[in-house]
Amino acid sequence: MSEGHPVRRALLAVYDKTGIVELAQGLRELDVEFVSSGGTAATLRAAGLDVTEVAEVTGSPEMLDGRVKTLHPKIHAGLLADRRNEDHVAQLREHGIDPFDLVVVNLYPFRETVASGATPDDVIEKIDIGGPAMIRAAAKNFESVGVVVSPDRYGSVLDEITRERGLTRATRAALAAEAFAHTAAYDVAIARWFAERGTPDGMLPGFAGLALAKISDLRYGENPHQRGALYWEVGGPGVLGGAEVLQGKEMSFNNWLDTWAAYDLVIGLPEGACVIVKHNNPCGAAARETCAASYAAAFECDSVSAFGGIVAFHAVCDASAADAMRDIFTEVVVAPGYSDEALAAFATRPNLRVVRAPLERVTSLDVRTIPGGALVQDVDVMGESRSDFQVVSSREPSAQEWQDLLLAWTIGWRVKSNTIVFVRDRATVGIGAGQMSRVDASWIAARKAGDRAKGAVLASDAFFPFPDALEVAAEAGCTAVIHPGGSKGDEEVLKSAEAHGMAVVLTGTRHFRH
Numbered sequence: 001m002s003e004g005h006p007v008r009r010a011l012l013a014v015y016d017k018t019g020i021v022e023l024a025q026g027l028r029e030l031d032v033e034f035v036s037s038g039g040t041a042a043t044l045r046a047a048g049l050d051v052t053e054v055a056e057v058t059g060s061p062e063m064l065d066g067r068v069k070t071l072h073p074k075i076h077a078g079l080l081a082d083r084r085n086e087d088h089v090a091q092l093r094e095h096g097i098d099p100f101d102l103v104v105v106n107l108y109p110f111r112e113t114v115a116s117g118a119t120p121d122d123v124i125e126k127i128d129i130g131g132p133a134m135i136r137a138a139a140k141n142f143e144s145v146g147v148v149v150s151p152d153r154y155g156s157v158l159d160e161i162t163r164e165r166g167l168t169r170a171t172r173a174a175l176a177a178e179a180f181a182h183t184a185a186y187d188v189a190i191a192r193w194f195a196e197r198g199t200p201d202g203m204l205p206g207f208a209g210l211a212l213a214k215i216s217d218l219r220y221g222e223n224p225h226q227r228g229a230l231y232w233e234v235g236g237p238g239v240l241g242g243a244e245v246l247q248g249k250e251m252s253f254n255n256w257l258d259t260w261a262a263y264d265l266v267i268g269l270p271e272g273a274c275v276i277v278k279h280n281n282p283c284g285a286a287a288r289e290t291c292a293a294s295y296a297a298a299f300e301c302d303s304v305s306a307f308g309g310i311v312a313f314h315a316v317c318d319a320s321a322a323d324a325m326r327d328i329f330t331e332v333v334v335a336p337g338y339s340d341e342a343l344a345a346f347a348t349r350p351n352l353r354v355v356r357a358p359l360e361r362v363t364s365l366d367v368r369t370i371p372g373g374a375l376v377q378d379v380d381v382m383g384e385s386r387s388d389f390q391v392v393s394s395r396e397p398s399a400q401e402w403q404d405l406l407l408a409w410t411i412g413w414r415v416k417s418n419t420i421v422f423v424r425d426r427a428t429v430g431i432g433a434g435q436m437s438r439v440d441a442s443w444i445a446a447r448k449a450g451d452r453a454k455g456a457v458l459a460s461d462a463f464f465p466f467p468d469a470l471e472v473a474a475e476a477g478c479t480a481v482i483h484p485g486g487s488k489g490d491e492e493v494l495k496s497a498e499a500h501g502m503a504v505v506l507t508g509t510r511h512f513r514h
Contacts (some may be wrong), residue, residue: 390508
């Protein structure tokens, strides 16, 4: 099929019938002949369209409960014959096989069946065999055949066929690339399902493939000399669980990273909480009664760093919260929803990016690429609670200290290591993040907090190897500490805490974040 060559014969075999009747009606107006499998043929006939069933072409009925329908030379020779090759054309003529010019196929809903909780037998039946075979055959033979795997493509394909009396080579090549990506993603989903089922308890699966499809190019990556693009995991809920950008400038590479860092933490905090992130670390977090009060307290933690930051709310962002943010330059605000009044207020700041995202955290594998491979681990989930913790000091924390300790521990979970977090009255007052030594992190948190450290508590994401970091916090005014424990220096650290009158809580769980 050369450029401009008419589409005379099409193979239509789709599970998802969306738009197929409209496509077929448009093709029929161009005198295209249809060959279809049983379900698609019935749908087209119900719409008043003539269609030849696959079984009429092959001379063989559908077999094995539909497992065998299209796997036949009269179908696949019609898909694979390269019409630039005179010998291929002669063989078609010899065997009475008509070639296909267009193939429209989509596949059984394997991922959706798995997500529904179906039985293994039902899942197995949704592994498409004939569909991928037809798609791959047509895509391989794109010089002669156009292949369409998405209803989203029907309109543009029909328009081009109508305008050009066929599909251009450039379009056929682009459609082939989409087709191979489609079957590759489908196979990844199947391979992951089998790998996860066949993996012994407590082990990571033997296959952890990802299928990523580009949503859009970004202006650049982390820096202007780096290319950047946004991808989504095929078959998943979408970026940030299906986030929508409601207004503002184009989201940058760093905007997306920081927005996830802010939202990932705020989801783990109480309703009404606010987190402000700068350079992938929280610079303020609070869990007060309202979004506005939480924002004000989070901002106060480090008002310098909050300039140009990302703000996340664990509640619908209302007019009061929007008003609290009015005079502060902010790159992105993300929340599960917005009041009409808040959206109206944000509309007066057209450069502000407003993102709506569901309050859901994806808990699949954490995959980090390195040259030539990847490191794969479980996502670090904050699964522990107060009942799991042990008070080892002679003094029990007060009710207010407990409240602040639990909040500090949760916030520290999402701060880059080494981490020290100071919290007072349900708000951070100092954060030391990403330091090479824990005492440096403590010095930074103390300096950020200043006098606000008096009466605060602190959390450390890992144990204290020496008392020095704890002593910096104690001298700044902290009254209680929560940390995992497990160091050879635990006894010395506890002794120092007791000397400063501090309550000490051990969690038994470390939350490093590199």
